[in-house]
Amino acid sequence: MKKISLLLTILLFAVGVSGGYGYYAFVLNEDDDDSSDGEQSGGNSAPNAIIDPTNPKVQVDSDINFTASKSTDSDGDALSYVWMFEGDNKEYEGEVVTRNYPGEGEFEVKLIVFDSEGLSDEAVTTVTVVSNYKGEFSGSLSEGQTETITFPVQAGAISLDVDWNLSDDQQGIINLDSSTVDMYLEDSEGNILENATGEQEGTGSxxxxxxxxxxxxxxxxxxxCTNGEMGYEIVVNVKY
Structure with a gap:
């Protein structure tokens, strides 16, 4: 309740019984109720669809489980689920579905969640299907010769490991210095990421x-090859 008070002050220049002047205040009170009750929205609310995991990465020919268990409904309605997968014309039902992707690429996954009143919500994510790379290379170089080994690194790579084993092809020959090589690892833009110079027989990574x-x-x-003759075996592993 809000009370509004109206104060009227009237100056009376009159001679009272006492013969004096005075101020007389008359107060008029008016009660005014301007409060209002908020309206509550009625009706049923649509559910909230959530796919888990979101934007996952999976290896080729590996199973992945998609679940809608994190989807919610503020009304507490029972929920049902429909899944659609890019490249597959079928629809799948259930809270959890398992997929296997035979080839690399990016594929859309869509989930539609329905409540018991027929209201729905949908969520979309993308699964990236990758395949680890492994390359094995070997050969032999004489002084002054150069070998270039090329291998791919795709988007989403999480690690690159290079392991080598060098063998001195002149080992055992008297009065000859040890064979040596210089090695460089460059990215696709020509930046040198790693280097090893004057490497002799042995292993490294x-x-x-x-x-x-x-x-x-x-x-x-x-x-x-900077000196002598050197054989090499190199293994490259790129993980996604």
Whole structure:
């Protein structure tokens, strides 16, 4: 309740019984109720569709489970689920579905959630299907020769590992210096990520993490024989 008070002050210049002047105040009170009750929205609310996982990455020929268990309905209605997968003309029902992708690529996944009143909501995500890369290379170089090894690094790579085993083809020959090679790892833009110079017979490795694998395309390993004759075996692993 809000009370509005109206104050009227009237100056009376009159001679009273006492013969004096005075101020007389008359107060008029008016009660005014301007409050109003908020209206509550009625009716049923649509559910909220949520796909889990969101934007997942999966290996070729590996199973992945999609679930709608995180979907909600504010009215507490029973929910039903319909799934649609890019490249598949069928519709699938159920809270959880399992998929297997035989080839690489990006594929859309759509979920439609219905409540018991027929209201619905949909969610869409994209699954990225990848395949780890493994390359094995071998050969032999004489002094002054260079070998370039090329391999692909695609978007989404999380690690690159290069392992090598060098063998001195001149080992055992008297009065000859050890064979040596220089090695360089370059990304698709020509940036040198790693290098090893003056490498002699033995093993070694490089390991590159995802924050250094942003340029996609063909990466190369350059091997230069700087002395003698050197055999090499190199294994490249790119994980996604």
């Amino acid at each position: 490089w390991s590159i993490t995802d924050n250094r694998l942003e340029p996609n395309g063909d990466y190369i390993i350059v091997i230069e």
